[in-house]
Structures are given as structure tokens and as C-alpha cells.
Amino acid sequence: MNDVILSRIAEALTWTGRYVERADATSRILDAYLHRLLEDPWRDEDAACRSLYAILGVDAGGQPVDMQQVLDQLAFDALSTCAIEGALGAARLNARSAREAVSSEMWECLNSTWHALADQRLAARRTGPYAYLELVRRRSALFFGLADSTMSRDDSWRFVILGRSLERVDMTVRLLSVRVLDAAHAPDWPTLLSASGADEAYARVYSGFGDTPRVAEFLLLDRDFPRSALHALTTAEECLAALGRPRQDPARRPIGRLRTRLEYLDSQAMEDQLPVLLQDLQAACMASAEAVAERFFPYQGPVEWAQEGARAV
Amino acid sequence: MADIFDAYALADAWDEMFVRPGEVRAAYEPVLAALQPIEPTELRFRADQMARAFTDRGVTYAFAGEERPWPLDLVPRILDALEWDLIQRGVAQRVRALEAYLADAYGGCRAFEDGVVPWRLLLSSAHFHRAAQGIEPPGGVRVHVAGIDLVRDEAGDFRVLEDNVRVPSGVSYVIENRRAMTRIFPSLFAEQHVVPVDGYAGRLLAALRAAAPDGAVDPRVVVLTPGPSNAAYFEHALLARLMGVQLVEGHDLVCRKNRVWMRTTRGEVPVHVVYRRLDDDFLDPLHFRPDSVIGCPGILSAAQSGTVTLANAVGNGIADDKLLYTYVPDLIRYYLSEEPILPNVESFRPDEPGQLDAVLDQIDQLVIKPVDGAGGQGIVIGPKADRETLERTRKAVAADPRGWIAQRPVALSTSPTLAGERMAPRHIDLRPFAVNDGTDVWVLPGGLTRVALQEGNLIVNSSQGGGSKDTWVLAEGPTETAYPEPAGTLPEVAPRQHGPDGNLTLVQEGAQQ
Numbered sequence: 001m002n003d004v005i006l007s008r009i010a011e012a013l014t015w016t017g018r019y020v021e022r023a024d025a026t027s028r029i030l031d032a033y034l035h036r037l038l039e040d041p042w043r044d045e046d047a048a049c050r051s052l053y054a055i056l057g058v059d060a061g062g063q064p065v066d067m068q069q070v071l072d073q074l075a076f077d078a079l080s081t082c083a084i085e086g087a088l089g090a091a092r093l094n095a096r097s098a099r100e101a102v103s104s105e106m107w108e109c110l111n112s113t114w115h116a117l118a119d120q121r122l123a124a125r126r127t128g129p130y131a132y133l134e135l136v137r138r139r140s141a142l143f144f145g146l147a148d149s150t151m152s153r154d155d156s157w158r159f160v161i162l163g164r165s166l167e168r169v170d171m172t173v174r175l176l177s178v179r180v181l182d183a184a185h186a187p188d189w190p191t192l193l194s195a196s197g198a199d200e201a202y203a204r205v206y207s208g209f210g211d212t213p214r215v216a217e218f219l220l221l222d223r224d225f226p227r228s229a230l231h232a233l234t235t236a237e238e239c240l241a242a243l244g245r246p247r248q249d250p251a252r253r254p255i256g257r258l259r260t261r262l263e264y265l266d267s268q269a270m271e272d273q274l275p276v277l278l279q280d281l282q283a284a285c286m287a288s289a290e291a292v293a294e295r296f297f298p299y300q301g302p303v304e305w306a307q308e309g310a311r312a313v
Numbered sequence: 314m315a316d317i318f319d320a321y322a323l324a325d326a327w328d329e330m331f332v333r334p335g336e337v338r339a340a341y342e343p344v345l346a347a348l349q350p351i352e353p354t355e356l357r358f359r360a361d362q363m364a365r366a367f368t369d370r371g372v373t374y375a376f377a378g379e380e381r382p383w384p385l386d387l388v389p390r391i392l393d394a395l396e397w398d399l400i401q402r403g404v405a406q407r408v409r410a411l412e413a414y415l416a417d418a419y420g421g422c423r424a425f426e427d428g429v430v431p432w433r434l435l436l437s438s439a440h441f442h443r444a445a446q447g448i449e450p451p452g453g454v455r456v457h458v459a460g461i462d463l464v465r466d467e468a469g470d471f472r473v474l475e476d477n478v479r480v481p482s483g484v485s486y487v488i489e490n491r492r493a494m495t496r497i498f499p500s501l502f503a504e505q506h507v508v509p510v511d512g513y514a515g516r517l518l519a520a521l522r523a524a525a526p527d528g529a530v531d532p533r534v535v536v537l538t539p540g541p542s543n544a545a546y547f548e549h550a551l552l553a554r555l556m557g558v559q560l561v562e563g564h565d566l567v568c569r570k571n572r573v574w575m576r577t578t579r580g581e582v583p584v585h586v587v588y589r590r591l592d593d594d595f596l597d598p599l600h601f602r603p604d605s606v607i608g609c610p611g612i613l614s615a616a617q618s619g620t621v622t623l624a625n626a627v628g629n630g631i632a633d634d635k636l637l638y639t640y641v642p643d644l645i646r647y648y649l650s651e652e653p654i655l656p657n658v659e660s661f662r663p664d665e666p667g668q669l670d671a672v673l674d675q676i677d678q679l680v681i682k683p684v685d686g687a688g689g690q691g692i693v694i695g696p697k698a699d700r701e702t703l704e705r706t707r708k709a710v711a712a713d714p715r716g717w718i719a720q721r722p723v724a725l726s727t728s729p730t731l732a733g734e735r736m737a738p739r740h741i742d743l744r745p746f747a748v749n750d751g752t753d754v755w756v757l758p759g760g761l762t763r764v765a766l767q768e769g770n771l772i773v774n775s776s777q778g779g780g781s782k783d784t785w786v787l788a789e790g791p792t793e794t795a796y797p798e799p800a801g802t803l804p805e806v807a808p809r810q811h812g813p814d815g816n817l818t819l820v821q822e823g824a825q826q
Contacts, residue, residue, distance in 0.1 A: 015812030038495045041506035041788040057809045067503070081811050094812065127359060128499035170810075190511065203557025207518070207534070282807045289810055 011297040012098040017163030019091035023084045024140035025171040027133040032195035055174045103150035113139040158239040165236035173281045189215045213271045233259040251291035254284035324738045326724035327469045340393045347501040353734035384780035386730045390762040394789035403655030404461045405754040408747045411632045413648035415455045429647045440630020452751030455626035459747045465726035476633045483761040484746045485548035490783040506788040508758040514555035520750035524622045525585040532585035535559045539591045539607045568611030571618040586622045635684040659721040663714035672719045679719040740765045759784035
């Protein structure tokens with residue numbers, strides 16, 4: 001009975017995991033940036049906002065950008081899956097289309113979060129976006145916590161976690177890329193660490209404060225920190241291994257290669273090849289995601305549920 | 314329109330925000346402009362929101378046996394660049410002089426031989442510990458962290474009220490206040506150039522590591538706390554977390570062969586620097602109070618033998634004895650050959666021949682303080698005290714002149730503070746925090762501004778129901794850049810991947826049902 005899973009469901013689960021993680025990571029990044037902008041009296045708002053757009057893969061356009069515009073575009077835009085609201089909306093729809101595979105509690109968590117966002121968005125106009133961003137982080141944690149405690153460790157669960165892991169690598173790499181490739185616009189190291197939720201974990205490991213190689217090393221190579229690229233890659237690989245063909249898995253191969261490369265990289269080598277490494281990581285994640293789609297979700301185009309939704313109008 | 318500043322009547326003191334009614338000081342103009350249009354209900358809402366956030370985050374303190382959210386007032390206290398420069402130099406100077414005094418008192422005793430400070434002041438101090446005699450701490454640092462209490466007098470001048478070089482607390486509230494303010498008033502904050510305070514933990518850790526005994530290659534620092542029932546436990550935990558070091562209680566430590574170890578799941582691990590947040594008396598039951606169980610037996614011997622550094626050093630109490638306070642301007646001249654940058658509050662020493670009678674005669678016009686009181690305890694404010702209290706105090710001072718000092722009352726400056734639904738002037742003070750790493754005394758920009766929430770009250774301690782304000786040091790224009798100038802173009806970062814829901818518009822319509 002439960003040993004097969006519909007491609008459509010698998011796809012919806014993967015993207016549910018990805019989008020919730022995206023919302024969570026985006027909220028952390030925005031929070032860290034906003035805080036930094038407010039706290040740093042020598043800020044250049046336009047440059048900082050532009051680097052934020054660059055991280056999140058959104059075109060900033062030619063006009064000067066300010067924080068309000070950033071929030072409108074990266075938090076409150078319900079139509080873009082690059083924004084928190086759009087990502088959570090998409091996660092909710094994906095979960096709804098896989099309701100028999102996710103637990104009721106998970107679905108309710110996403111649904112109530114989606115409805116709660118509107119209030120917080122209004123409140124954000126008055127008192128700033130912190131409560132909104134915090135809500136997103138808490139509900140994301142609740143969602144994955146519920147996935148942890150209410151889903152069997154079957155393939156359905158693996159797709160959720162696979163989606164989360166791939167998105168996590170992607171987000172970590174994006175953050176680092178802007179720092180490494182364009183130090184001028186980049187956030188400073190403490191901001192970068194807190195944007196990754198890693199400031200306290202980092203302080204415990206290094207008993208001290210950041211310099212470039214150490215922070216990059218932590219965010220890429222740390223075995224124990226769940227948001228490090230290595231940890232997330234390892235998790236993704238484990239999911240794929242359990243899901244799939246033992247040999248020659250085109251989804252697993254690119255991330256497996258990267259994972260082994262990271263495993264045995266010493267910090268000097270990492271520092272030397274950082275820009276290339278980051279590009280390779282991003283490419284590997286994309287290649288893997290595409291291979292996952294090709295293999296597990298073998299059809300293209302808009303899926304059935306979208307039309308169902310449309311019919312209900 | 315109702316205005317929250319409508320009923321603001323200046324008290325008989327220097328007001329931080331207004332020169333006279335209706336005339337605002339330049340530094341406060343943007344803040345006033347931002348606050349004035351806000352409805353009282355809205356201010357209440359934000360204040361409540363802040364209180365809830367503090368409760369949720371565990372930023373609380375014990376008041377009358379109850380766990381209360383840390384009281385932060387919504388109106389910041391602002392110091393412009395010039396004022397701050399003075400304070401910073403004055404505080405650092407003070408710390409250097411106190412360091413020199415401690416080194417001298419536990420070493421050559423030059424100042425006593427030269428008659429700058431009387432011998433009896435040292436020998437009669439309850440905090441003079443023979444155990445500290447002859448210990449030469451690494452880098453010569455005994456005051457790793459200091460909190461120097463300042464007030465602003467009627468003329469607007471900053472004066473030192475007292476020095477805290479034992480276990481000064483409150484810095485966590487500086488950090489949390491800033492965090493809360495940026496979250497509750499982001500727009501207000503965005504218009505200001507306020508110097509950040511988030512560098513504290515980094516500076517502290519660097520100073521503690523620098524204080525490690527010679528030979529410790531990768532020194533292990535711990536924060537020693539009396540435990541969760543201590544009023545400042547929140548601060549201990551925060552500092553440990555921000556520094557990424559262990560927060561230990563006395564029984565987590567063990568001393569063997571004159572070394573300090575901590576008990577861990579991997580066995581006993583050596584400790585090199587203990588940032589202790591408990592008083593000397595509780596530190597080591599072998600030396601001090603044998604009935605205390607919150608310290609670590611043997612830790613003092615380990616410190617004496619130089620295998621572990623205690624921060625702040627044992628015996629620092631002789632330097633923040635309130636009687637010594639009256640000598641600090643002389644100490645600055647004596648040790649540093651400098652003039653004091655920040656003056657003391659005018660003080661009298663009943664202990665000194667001739668001064669006792671003068672003090673007793675005008676006791677109803679002076680503030681009388683026990684020399685080793687803490688948290689505002691035991692202070693008698695002459696002009697406000699009743700006859701009976703004055704009589705009692707007069708007897709106490711006469712019986713033990715060494716136990717008291719007297720000061721001219723200073724009308725502490727006032728700052729607008731939310732009282733109910735209106736702004737009212739309340740007295741404030743300021744505790745800047747200094748960190749000494751042995752080569753440099755760094756002062757955290759700002760510090761803890763405490764506010765007496767009761768009208769007319771001059772005692773601001775939180776243990777007496779006081780509140781606090783976020784303290785803003787305004788940056789001196791955009792000369793200093795935290796980031797290098799933007800150059801070149803942004804890097805190409807890969808586009809985002811999307812799932813099977815590109816058409817969100819369509820789906821959303823369905824979702825609205």
C-alpha cells in the first residue's frame with residue numbers, strides 16, 4: 001500500500017519542504033539585514049539592499065532601493081515564490097495538493113500561518129516587520145518539527161526533507177556568494193552568521209569572532225551545524241540514497257561529489273578556491289533538483305491541482 | 314490634538330530633552346518629532362509589546378519576589394559625539410587610575426607611603442584581602458570590567474557618582490535594550506546615526522583571553538555564576554552565550570594540584586580564565602565564607618599560584634569603597650599626572666579629623682551613604698528624610714565615621730519618561746561599561762541609563778523599582794565607514810528554481826474562497 005507514492009505527491013512534498021525552508025531562510029536574512037541597517041550608523045542603504053537582492057536572485061532595477069521596497073518585494077509579495085509570502089502561499093498549496101501524505105497538523109500549521117500573515121503584515125506597517133519575520137521563523141520551525149514527529153520515515157518524509165536540504169544549501173551558498181564575490185556590498189560577518197541562524201553555534205565552536213576563512217569554513221564545512229552546506233548535502237544525499245537506485249543516480253551524483261569534496265577539503269584549500277566552490281555548489285544543487293524532477297516527477301507543465309483550484313472559483 | 318508632551322513640566326533639574334519648555338535640544342529634535350505625533354494608546358501598545366517580548370525572551374528581573382519584564386522606557390537617552398568623547402575619556406582615565414591604585418595597594422604601597430591616601434583607609438577596608446597580596450595578574454589587569462556610575466548635575470556637567478570594579482552588572486540590558494528599540498521603533502532608529510553596541514561580547518572575550526596565565530595556548534574562558542536564582546542570571550547566561558563559552562556554577566569546577574578543572578562529559582577539562590560573577594566572599598569557602606556552597610573550594614590558591622586568572626581580581630573591593638572614591642581625583646593626579654576629566658560629586662569624609670562635626674551639623678542637607686552599600690541600600694537623603702531617620706543616621710555616623718561618606722545632593726538630570734499615558738520628567742543616571750585588555754581601556758558606546766520611575770525619586774536602581782532607557786551615542790557624521798565604498802557591479806547569482814506553481818495568481822483566487 002504505502003510503498004508507492006504518486007509522482008505528483010512527491011513533487012508537491014519536495015516543494016513544500018523547499019518553500020517553507022525558503023521562507024524561513026529569507027526571514028532570517030531580512031531580519032539580520034534590517035537589524036544591521038538600523039544598528040550601523042554608517043550604512044549605505046541602497047548598496048545593502050542591492051546586495052540583498054543579489055543574494056535572493058531578484059533584479060533590483062536601476063532606481064535606488066530602500067528597505068520598504070525590499071520588504072514589499074522580498075517579504076510581502078504574494079505572487080513571487082522568491083518572497084516570503086509567495087513561498088509560504090506556494091508551500092500551502094503544495095501541501096494542500098498532498099493532503100493525504102502530510103499529516104493534518106502539518107497542513108494546519110501551514111494554513112493557519114498563511115492566514116496569520118495578513119494581520120502581521122498590517123502590523124508591520126505600524127511597528128516594523130520584526131513580529132512578521134519572527135512569526136515566519138517560528139511557524140517554519142513548527143512545520144518541520146511536526147514533520148519530524150508526525151510523519152513516518154517513509155518516502156513522503158524523505159521528499160520533504162530532500163526539498164528542505166536542497167534549498168538550504170542553495171540559501172547558504174547565496175549568502176556566501178555575495179560576501180565572497182562582491183565584498184563591497186556584502187554584509188559583515190556577524191550579519192552573515194545571524195542571517196544563517198549560526199551566530200551562537202559559531203561562537204560555541206570557535207569561542208571567538210569571525211574572520212573570513214573561519215566563517216566560510218563554518219557555513220560550508222561544519223559537520224554538525226544543520227545549516228552548513230556539508231550537513232545539508234549529507235542529509236540530501238541520505239534521502240536520495242534511501243529513495244533510489246543504488247548506482248548511477250543522476251540526482252545523487254552531483255551532490256555526492258560535492259559532499260565528498262567538502263568532506264576532505266582543508267581550510268586553506270577552501271579559501272583558495274572559494275569562488276569556484278560556491279559556483280560548483282550551486283550548480284550541483286540545481287543539477288540534482290533537475291534530475292530529481294526528471295526521475296521522480298516525470299511530466300511537465302502545470303499540474304492538475306492548479307486547474308482544480310481554478311475550477312472552484 | 315492631544316500631545317503626549319502637553320503636560321510636560323520641567324523639574325528643578327537639567328532636562329535632557331528640553332532647554333526650557335517648548336525648546337528642544339538639537340540632538341533630540343528627530344526623536345521628539347517622531348514621538349510627538351504618536352497617540353498615547355499607540356505608545357502604550359508598543360510599551361506592552363516590548364514588555365511581552367522581554368518576558369518571552371526571559372529578559373526579566375526579580376522585584377519583590379516576582380519575575381517582571383525588564384522595564385525599558387520608550388524614550389531613548391541621547392548623548393552627542395562631544396559629550397560621549399568626554400565621558401569615554403573620563404571613564405577610561407578613572408579605570409586606569411583605579412588599576413594603578415590596586416596594583417599599588419597589593420604591591421608597593423607607594424601612595425600610602427607618600428601620604429596621598431591614609432594607611433587606615435586600606436587597613437580598615439572590609440574588602441582588603443591578604444589572599445590578593447602579592448599576586449601579579451597577567452598583563453597587570455585587575456579590573457577587566459568596570460561600571461562607572463555618572464550623573465548629570467544641575468549645570469549639565471557629568472559627575473562620577475561611584476565606581477564599580479568588583480562585579481558590575483547591567484551590560485546585558487544595554488544589549489537587550491538596543492535590540493528591543495530597533496524592533497519597536499525601527500523608523501525612529503533608521504533616521505539616526507547611533508553607534509552600535511554589539512561589539513561588547515567580542516571585546517570582553519578578547520580581554521579575558523588576553524588575561525590568561527602565561528603558557529595557556531588556547532585559553533579556556535568560563536563565566537562563573539551563582540546560579541539561576543541569582544537576580545543577574547540572565548546576564549550571566551547572555552554573556553556566556555554571546556562569547557560562546559561555558560556558563561559554570563561552583564560545583565561544575567574542581568581544583569586539583571592548584572589547577573582549576575571543569576567537569577564535563579569528556580572528563581575534566583582545564584580552565585584558564587574565570588569571569589566570575591559572584592562576590593569575593595562566596596568565591597572560595599576555604600578562604601572566605603565556609604558556609605557558602607556556591608563557590609569553588611581551592612580556586613583562590615589556584616589563582617595565587619598563577620594557573621588561573623580570576624576576572625575581576627579578588628580584592629578589588631578596596632577600589633570601589635565609597636571612601637576611596639573621595640580620593641580618586643587625587644589618585645588620577647598622583648598615578649597618571651593628569652587632571653581628572655570627570656569631577657566627583659562634592660563629598661565629605663566623616664572619617665577625617667574635623668569633618669565629622671561639619672557633617673553631623675548639616676546632616677539634613679547632605680546625602681549620607683554607607684561606604685560598602687550596594688543597590689542604593691542604606692542611603693539617606695538628608696533634605697527628604699524625617700527627623701527620626703536623621704537622628705538615627707546621625708548616631709550611626711558618629712559611632713562609625715569610617716562606615717559613611719556624605720555628599721552634596723545633586724538634582725540628577727531628568728528625561729521624558731512614559732508615565733501612564735503622558736510624558737513626565739524622571740531622574741536618570743548613566744553607567745558606562747569599560748573593558749580593559751591590558752593595553753587599552755575600551756568603553757562601550759552608551760551604557761545603561763537607569764531611570765527612577767517614581768516622581769521625584771533620586772534612586773534609580775532596578776532593585777528599587779527603577780527602569781531603564783536605551784542610551785544612544787550619536788556618531789560624528791559619516792566619516793568612518795564600516796563597509797568599503799561600493800565598487801564594481803554585483804555578482805551574477807544563479808536564478809531561483811520554482812516548483813509547479815508558477816501561476817500563483819490563478820491559484821490564489823481559488824484559495825480566497
